[in-house]
Amino acid sequence: MLIAASRPSIPHVHPVSACIMADREREAARILNPAATAYEVLGVPPNATHEQIAAQHRELRVRWHPDKHRNSHERATQIFQKIEQAWDTLQDPSRRAKYDQELRRQAVSQDAFAGEGSIGATLRSGAYGRILKAMEELPRGLADDLLLPQIVVVGSESAGKSSLMERIAMQAFFPRAEGFCTRMAIRLKMMHRPHESRVMIRCLRTSNGQVAMFNGMPAEQRFEVDGVQHTVIQRIIERFIAQVHGQDDGRSVLTDIEIEIEFRACNVPTLTLVDLPGIVSMPADVRQQTLELTRRYLRDPNTLVLCVINGNEAALRGSRALEEISEHAVARPAFSKTIVVTTRTDLWVQSNGLVSLARRLADPKNEVGCEPVALIPVINREAPKENQVDGYSLPDLVKKERAKFEEWQAKEPGLRGKPLGILSVLDALNDLFETHMSEVWVPQAKRKLIELRAATKKQLGDFG
Missing domain, CATH: 1.10.287.110 (DnaJ domain)
Incomplete structure (x- = not known):
């Protein structure tokens, strides 16, 4: 007689119980x-x-x-x-309010500077980020004496300089009122501060660094970043500029006044960008004043240059900004610390085709008449409003630009492997920073350390 082997019992799990268990996990x-x-x-x-x-x-x-x-x-x-x-x-309501404020502060910093396409993310991952980290370990007095490079943006009026700076900094701080023209330098001074998130706007006298006075009141305003809209900052800057120009005919270029936007946040690199007034052809006196101001910044050994040219023009080499860099930049060779950025690339392609863009990038020296660190076309014609353009955030616009260039590269083989868009500008800046830091900053730091060591040794000797 055959006896059937008993099978081990398998526990049955009801489908509803399985769903509940999955939800719990x-x-x-x-x-x-x-x-x-x-x-x-x-x-x-x-x-x-x-x-x-x-x-x-x-x-x-x-x-x-x-x-x-x-x-x-x-x-x-x-x-x-x-x-x-x-x-x-x-x-607790008060504890929750503070927590919410901290979450918003982190969101502002991360969205603006830590995401893809931000200068913070790019620089922190490169040599510049390593230098900044090393500076944090230096004695405060020594670190303060070591000048970091500044990015100076030069170009003709309406070439797209402010728009480019906004793409780099991921902040729509710069004035964009209809018919508004800035006749002075605007300095965006970003400072890495782990536990701060604030903005300070002020008019400074370039001769002594003091805050300018208007009607007996200092021209400065400060506030926490949390909850502040970018248009508020724009209006404050416009008001300061109007106050300054109210003391002249409104047309002169002011070489002794500078608008400074100091931005302290946890996810920004310590970095300075300067937007200079656009070079104009007329009136002659304004043109000359603009050129004198531009030359002053070009002669600074800590200046790295972004030369912005309207890319929808047939001839790039005729740019007055290129001539100024060639004649007055302290760097030698003259364009060894200059990145040339051409704007309105979509308009150029629309009129001339992708092949013409590929031909332009194939021989940068022939196109601009010099050898810059890089020649990079970008698409940045839109004017941000509330840090958005047509409903898109600045990071979204970076992604849109990259998608457009990838589409063009798929159609035109001559564009493949070429530097295109704001992300390439950031990569080129990172390379330029690395070169500058090794050639200028590191030797400077070594000299300062040797001087500090000698001074310390002398002080110890004086004590016997």
């Missing part, structure tokens, strides 16, 4: 995520009411109490502790 993973905010831990939106947060906390507290998870007591304890920490952060 996803919930546990969300709570244990190290990057999760207090809102994400509790599974509520940032705008949830106190009652909604309290109800969700009670539900999670019961569900994940360690006593209910004896087979995974340690894991449940970790989850329970994170739930309680999140509740402790959000239950």
